[in-house]
Amino acid sequence: MAPKRVVSRSTADSPSAVAAAASSSASTSKPAPVISPSAIAKKQSVVSTNAGFFSSLNGLWSSYLDTTPKNLKLLDSLQLFLMLTGIAQFVYCLTITNYPFNAFLGGFSATVGQFVLTASLRSQVNPANKEVFPTISPERAFADFVFGSLILHFFVYNYLG
């Protein structure tokens, strides 16, 4: 929230910034607010910033949908799923029971470990990182991922009890 406020003040103060904000929120049909007396300027600026924030989120989402390759989207959905599962188990452990603790360790570390493996696979197959991993082909990265997953699951199921 705090950075947004900073932005809103700057928009209220300078007309060029207001124009920039208005142009960025292209989807809104409202005309850009004209500079007004300072009493009403604050209220209007809050409205315009909220709109700007959501519109920027929308922009981020649409650009993610447009520009991200399909295989990275698949990886991202897996990572989201792992994160939610891990959080659910951690909340269960905190609020209800951690007995047997080994089962908690097994279940929770499965999500964490798989998340880490997925993150490494994602960074290695991302075309934007080609210069960072010049020697690792996507096939090699996927094979590493499968090998690491097998080892991880071996330990996880031993821990579960």
Added chain:
Amino acid sequence: MLLARLAFAAVLAALAVADYLPSSRILVVSDDGLELSRYALFWSSLRERGYDIAFKSSKDAQPPLRDHDTLVFDHLILFAPSSKSFPPELSPQSLYSYVKQGANLLVVLSPDLSEFWRDFAREFDIDFDDRGHLAIDHFTYSPELDDGSHTTLLIPLADAPTPFISPATRAGPPLLYRGTAHAVGRLPLLTNILHAPSTAYSYEANGEDAPTEDLYLSGSTTGLVSALQAKNNARISFVGSLDLFSDAFASAPVSTSAGSASVRSGNTAFIADLTRWTFGESGLLRVEEIRHARTSDGATADLYRVGDELVYDIDVSALQDGSWHPYLADDLQLEFTMLDPHLRLPLTTSSAEPTSSTTASRFSARFHAPDRHGVFTFKVDYRRAGWSFIDEKTVVSITPPRHDQYERFITGALPYYGGAASVSVATIGFVVLWLLQ
């Protein structure tokens, strides 16, 4: 050859018969001048109960009380209050080792008791009053038998303690008593069976002097009959009156309350109860059966697991009034000990569970084995005045669960199992989708 075999069989049969006989040999040691015929009813009542009685004067050379490790006489009645010295067979040391081997003593004293007996009784925390002192009561003497000194006391038996004196005797006529009194100490093994009424005191009975100095014994602290059960269940009774056993007292009429018809005194019944208790015919507790098991499958084992629910049963019967009865009590306790008692539980009777026999009552306790492994002991240590002691120990081991005996899948951990499984499913699904694209 055949003859020899027959003879051998006959000897065996005789031994077997001898085994079934009750402990039945009594040695009576009496003062030199004591007229034993005055107590004929007492001797005949003992003989009727199956005892062999041998009489010896305290001056005579005594037969040995024991022959190496076997008792020659099972019980000893000492009717020798005024004897000052005894042959070595009856020295305090040999009486001690005699009792230690399980023999019973009935020590009958009188106002002219010797220092020997005073010392002997002191070893049992019983302190007899001075020589020549008698228990005197000017309110509860027997008008028929008393010579004016008010020393022939009429003692009601209503509050005599329970395993010693039977209920029938307690409800019966009062007892005639003429003799010395004693102070009863605090030895836990010692029980006062009979004490004088609250109006009594112990003093010289010349009939003229009223006591002028402080009395050693007065009121209900004036002990008349006391008994001690040693830790090996041997029994020693001290009676301060020879006359209590006499035919004259046993057959004397007493008037229980004003106006009622006079009945014979309660002496015969009291003597019968006292000798029964002293010679181990009553007040015995017997453990019929001990059982311990796991409640889950009812199996008895030497090894139990930490946390197992265990049940412990003990069947106890009591010998009272000549036969074995179920013993009824609510104060038995079970200890489950390893060095210290980890658990001390009340043992309760349950009528629902069948006992091993109809003469025993079953006491049981249920508990979970403590969360501690080691060698534990089921221990029932029951000591009550007048009853023979129960000291039963059963050793079992408590072990932790074996590696494969822990609970495997726990419902509380289902989210964790589900979490791990969902990760696997998601990963496999991802791999398939990745390869398909």
